[in-house]
Amino acid sequence: RYFHFCKLPGRVMGIRLLRFTSVVIIVLLLVAGALTALLPSIKDDKMPNLRREPKAPSQPALDAFTLIMQTYNRTDLLLKLLNHYQAIPHLHKVIVVWNNVGEKIPEDTWNSLGPHPVPVIFKVQTVNRMRNRLQNFPELETKAVLMMDDDTLVSAHDLAFAFSVWQQFPEQIVGFVPRKHISTPSGVYTYGSFELQSPGSGKGDQYSMVLIGAAFFHSGYLEDFQKQPEAVYALIDETQNCDDIAMNFLVAKNTGKSSGVFVKPVDIRNLEKDTNSGYSGMWHRAEHLLQRSYCVNKLVNIYDGMPLKYSNIMISQFGFPNYANHKNKM
Amino acid sequence: RYFHFCKLPGRVMGIRLLRFTSVVIIVLLLVAGALTALLPSIKDDKMPNLRREPKAPSQPALDAFTLIMQTYNRTDLLLKLLNHYQAIPHLHKVIVVWNNVGEKIPEDTWNSLGPHPVPVIFKVQTVNRMRNRLQNFPELETKAVLMMDDDTLVSAHDLAFAFSVWQQFPEQIVGFVPRKHISTPSGVYTYGSFELQSPGSGKGDQYSMVLIGAAFFHSGYLEDFQKQPEAVYALIDETQNCDDIAMNFLVAKNTGKSSGVFVKPVDIRNLEKDTNSGYSGMWHRAEHLLQRSYCVNKLVNIYDGMPLKYSNIMISQFGFPNYANHKNKM
Numbered sequence: 001r002y003f004h005f006c007k008l009p010g011r012v013m014g015i016r017l018l019r020f021t022s023v024v025i026i027v028l029l030l031v032a033g034a035l036t037a038l039l040p041s042i043k044d045d046k047m048p049n050l051r052r053e054p055k056a057p058s059q060p061a062l063d064a065f066t067l068i069m070q071t072y073n074r075t076d077l078l079l080k081l082l083n084h085y086q087a088i089p090h091l092h093k094v095i096v097v098w099n100n101v102g103e104k105i106p107e108d109t110w111n112s113l114g115p116h117p118v119p120v121i122f123k124v125q126t127v128n129r130m131r132n133r134l135q136n137f138p139e140l141e142t143k144a145v146l147m148m149d150d151d152t153l154v155s156a157h158d159l160a161f162a163f164s165v166w167q168q169f170p171e172q173i174v175g176f177v178p179r180k181h182i183s184t185p186s187g188v189y190t191y192g193s194f195e196l197q198s199p200g201s202g203k204g205d206q207y208s209m210v211l212i213g214a215a216f217f218h219s220g221y222l223e224d225f226q227k228q229p230e231a232v233y234a235l236i237d238e239t240q241n242c243d244d245i246a247m248n249f250l251v252a253k254n255t256g257k258s259s260g261v262f263v264k265p266v267d268i269r270n271l272e273k274d275t276n277s278g279y280s281g282m283w284h285r286a287e288h289l290l291q292r293s294y295c296v297n298k299l300v301n302i303y304d305g306m307p308l309k310y311s312n313i314m315i316s317q318f319g320f321p322n323y324a325n326h327k328n329k330m
Numbered sequence: 331r332y333f334h335f336c337k338l339p340g341r342v343m344g345i346r347l348l349r350f351t352s353v354v355i356i357v358l359l360l361v362a363g364a365l366t367a368l369l370p371s372i373k374d375d376k377m378p379n380l381r382r383e384p385k386a387p388s389q390p391a392l393d394a395f396t397l398i399m400q401t402y403n404r405t406d407l408l409l410k411l412l413n414h415y416q417a418i419p420h421l422h423k424v425i426v427v428w429n430n431v432g433e434k435i436p437e438d439t440w441n442s443l444g445p446h447p448v449p450v451i452f453k454v455q456t457v458n459r460m461r462n463r464l465q466n467f468p469e470l471e472t473k474a475v476l477m478m479d480d481d482t483l484v485s486a487h488d489l490a491f492a493f494s495v496w497q498q499f500p501e502q503i504v505g506f507v508p509r510k511h512i513s514t515p516s517g518v519y520t521y522g523s524f525e526l527q528s529p530g531s532g533k534g535d536q537y538s539m540v541l542i543g544a545a546f547f548h549s550g551y552l553e554d555f556q557k558q559p560e561a562v563y564a565l566i567d568e569t570q571n572c573d574d575i576a577m578n579f580l581v582a583k584n585t586g587k588s589s590g591v592f593v594k595p596v597d598i599r600n601l602e603k604d605t606n607s608g609y610s611g612m613w614h615r616a617e618h619l620l621q622r623s624y625c626v627n628k629l630v631n632i633y634d635g636m637p638l639k640y641s642n643i644m645i646s647q648f649g650f651p652n653y654a655n656h657k658n659k660m
Contacts, residue, residue, distance in 0.1 A: 021351035028358035035365030157533050165643065178648070178656060194654045203487050205649025262648065268658050312649065313495065314656055318508070318592065318642040319535025324524045326508060326644055328598050 064092035065144035065163055065216060070133035072099040073279040075106060077271050078150050085148070086117050089160050092142050094120040097135075099128045130282075131236045131243045136222045143170070145222065149213035151281060155267035161317045162263045166216035173251055173260040175215025176268055178207035181296050181308055189300065191245070191292040199310055206310035209248040210260025214268065217251070224250060231302045235295060241282060242295035249299050249307055258311035266321055394422035395474035395493055395546060400463035402429040403609040405436060407601050408480050415478070416447050418489050422472050424450040427465075429458045460612075461566045461573045466552045473500070475552065479543035481611060485597035491647045492593045496546035503581055503590040505545025506598055508537035511626050511638060519630065521575070521622040529640055536640035539578040540590025544598065547581070554580060561632045565625060571612060572625035579629050579637055588641035596651055 067085055071078045078096065086094060098105050105122040121139050125132045133147065144166060146159065154176060166174040181189045182199050190196065198205045228250065236243045251259040272281055282288065300306050319325060397415055401408045408426065416424060428435050435452040451469050455462045463477065474496060476489065484506060496504040511519045512529050520526065528535045558580065566573045581589040602611050612618065630636050649655060 017347055017351070021347070021355070025351070025354055025358065028355065028362060031362050032358060032365060035362060160532065161534075161642070168643070176658075194649060194657065198649060198653070202490065203650050204491075204647045205653055207648060262656065264646075264656055265658055312491070312647055313498070314646045314648040316594075316644045316646060317534045318537060318644040319524060319528060320533045320642075323528070323535055326592065326594055327524065328506075328595055 061141060061143050064090045064142050065146045065166075066092050066140050066142045066219070067094045067146045067148060068097065068133055068137070069094065069148050069150055070097035070099055070130075071150040072128060073277050074150050074275045075100070076277065077275050079106065079109070080271070080274075081148070081150065081153060082120065084153065084156075086120065088146075088156050090163055091118050091146075093118055093139065095137055095139055096120060096122045097133045098122050098124050099132060101125060101128050129237060130240045131233065134222060134225045134243055134247070136226055140219050140222070143219055144216055145219050146216050147212045147214075151270055151272045151275070152214050153269045153271055154214055154265060157317075157320065158263070158265045158267060161320070162216055165261065165263055165315055169261045170218055171251075171255045172257065173210045173212060173215050173217045173248065174263060175210040175212065175217075175260060176263060176265040177211040177214050178260065178262040179209045179211060180205075180207045180310070181209070181306075183306075189293065189296045189306070191289065191296050202312075204312055206312050207260070207262055208252075208258065208308040208310050209245065210262055212244040212247050214265075215260070217247070221247065221251060221254075224254065229302055232299070235298050235302070239291050239295060241288065241291050242299075245292060245295050246299060249303055252307040252309055253303065256309075258309040261311070261313065261315065263315045266317075391471060391473050394420045394472050395476045395496075396422050396470050396472045396549070397424045397476045397478060398427065398463055398467070399424065399478050399480055400427035400429055400460075401480040402458060403607050404480050404605045405430070406607065407605050409436065409439070410601070410604075411478070411480065411483060412450065414483065414486075416450065418476075418486050420490070420493055421448050421476075423448055423469065425467055425469055426450060426452045427463045428452050428454050429462060431455060431458050459567060460570045461563065464552060464555045464573055464577070466556055470549050470552070473549055474546055475549050476546050477542045477544075481600055481602045481605070482544050483599045483601055484544055484595060487647075487650065488593070488595045488597060491650070492546055495591065495593055495645055499591045500548055501581075501585045502587065503540045503542060503545050503547045503578065504593060505540040505542065505547075505590060506593055506595040507541040507544050508590065508592040509539045509541060510535075510537045510640070511539070511636075513636075519623065519626045519636070521619065521626050532642075534642055536642050537590070537592055538582075538588065538638040538640050539575065540592055542574040542577050544595075545590070547577070551577065551581060551584075554584065559632055562629070565628050565632070569621045569625060571618065571621050572629075575622060575625050576629060579633055582637040582639055583633065586639075588639040591641070591643060591645065593645045596647075 067088075069078070069081070069085075082094065082096075085091065096105075105124060107122060110116075110120065110122075123132075123135075123137065123139075144163065146163070148154070158176065162174055162176070166172075179191065179193055180196065180199065181191050182196050183189055194205055199208075200206055225247065228246070232246050236246060248259040285291075316325070397418075399408070399411070399415075412424065412426075415421070426435075435454060437452060440446075440450065440452075453462075453465075453467065453469075474493065476493070478484070488506065492504055492506070496502075509521065509523055510526065510529065511521050512526050513519055524535055529538075530536055555577065558576070562576050566576060578589040615621075646655070
């Protein structure tokens with residue numbers, strides 16, 4: 001019979017149970033969905049490498065820096081500068097990027113004049129490229145890189161101070177040589193220094209780049225540099241120039257802030273004229289500055305926009321070299 | 331009959347359904363529990379007020395500042411300075427803290443010489459207290475406060491630049507007058523300026539305070555100041571001094587960083603000698619500096635520790651007043 005007594009409870013109970021459990025399941029699924037929506041989304045790391053370390057960073061990693069110095073045809077200056085730079089406080093290691101293709105590194109000379117305060121590693125290059133210094137060297141153990149041109153002498157005091165400033169602005173290029181771009185009504189950019197008109201309507205000047213030939217920056221940016229569009233490498237190789245402008249574009253895009261922080265040097269010198277090699281550096285080429293304006297415009301194309309930002313912050317060391325260098329008429 | 335055919339399916343189906351749904355419910359509850367555990371926890375706000383705004387802040391709140399100027403017995407200087415300060419770019423409003431108890435505010439004079447660029451509000455005080463200027467004035471609409479002594483003239487260029495610097499360091503006191511404390515082997519602190527020995531082992535000097543008598547700081551700190559231990563107010567009232575030292579302690583404790591950022595002024599002047607009142611300011615009292623050392627030690631007791639941190643960062647404006655003030659021998 002259809003309405004057998006035993007069937008009814010089973011069927012009714014079955015249907016009620018089914019309904020009840022369906023409702024419970026639906027409610028739980030909605031709760032689960034709501035909780036999932038509240039989970040924090042995984043954001044891209046803005047800081048290169050800074051937060052990817054799973055373990056606590058070791059002492060040298062944070063409190064010291066690695067000097068990377070590229071050299072071409074000025075070994076006498078290189079050795080002179082190495083004597084100076086090898087003793088800078090907080091220096092962990094020196095990496096010499098040897099662009100003298102086919103020429104032996106001065107390792108015997110170097111070793112015979114030991115011991116030395118820090119390890120110095122010569123990285124032999126197979127092609128003489130400007131961007132060789134922007135490789136992500138495996139020997140790099142510190143978070144900070146000090147990059148110096150092989151003809152630039154900066155005092156230990158300036159470097160010690162600038163390193164302490166970098167530690168307060170680790171996302172930016174902290175250095176001694178400010179430059180800027182300006183835009184023109186035609187939309188074409190020009191690269192230059194203080195001799196160019198000042199951008200903006202306020203008083204004073206602005207800078208939008210800090211050159212990496214005398215600057216501290218985060219080693220993570222070397223890793224990031226390996227991931228740039230091919231056109232960037234092609235541009236640098238074509239001009240044998242502009243690697244520093246490209247780095248400023250990279251940093252500005254990464255931070256959304258000005259790429260650099262300018263520290264006014266007390267004692268910075270160019271030793272070019274002191275070399276025996278007769279080689280006088282790329283910036284003496286007639287087309288050097290025009291090339292750099294060219295690079296700015298090309299990079300804007302490649303990156304589809306102008307990421308560089310202006311700053312007018314100039315940092316000096318309080319009470320040095322004059323112990324009351326902040327004194328005023330008050 | 332117990333094993334009636336229709337009962338079996340109902341009961342078996344019921345049991346299976348029950349088991350199945352129980353399992354499903356348990357699994358969903360576990361998932362819900364896991365998701366809840368992954369939700370972000372609510373952290374305490376470190377920035378006073380900065381992130382508590384539920385709605386988007388209005389334009390004046392962010393791009394402008396309020397001048398708070400306390401005045402006692404130098405109404406001639408006050409009016410002279412108001413003529414200057416009322417026209418500073420980005421000024422939203424002026425709050426004059428009128429410590430001339432019993433004396434009428436110069437409202438008639440002020441109004442008869444209108445119109446004025448911004449509103450100026452005179453807050454009549456009932457007691458002549460140094461800390462009157464650190465009230466959380468309801469008229470305050472901006473995130474930034476510019477606090478000036480009533481005898482200090484700072485150029486508009488310096489103020490415009492320092493305001494832009496404050497916008498980059500909103501947690502700190504950005505101003506023109508650096509001071510420091512030094513510790514001694516006995517553990518007793520001394521307060522002073524560059525004439526004191528430099529702390530630390532590096533080159534140059536350090537500062538650990540920026541005085542609020544010529545500085546920008548976040549208006550949230552006025553709110554925070556109302557929540558300090560009673561002993562702090564008693565100290566300031568007892569000495570009629572040290573409200574600025576107390577503010578530096580508060581900011582340093584709040585940020586864990588140096589309380590101030592020093593901006594080197596191009597043109598700052600003390601107009602004390604120009605007053606007709608003959609009143610020459612608290613800092614001429616014989617015990618002024620000794621009192622301030624006394625205050626540093628008392629505040630260390632009250633706050634159970636020394637929160638002030640040293641800095642040697644000195645900020646100037648790039649390319650101003652000299653368009654190549656960063657030029658070097660390179």
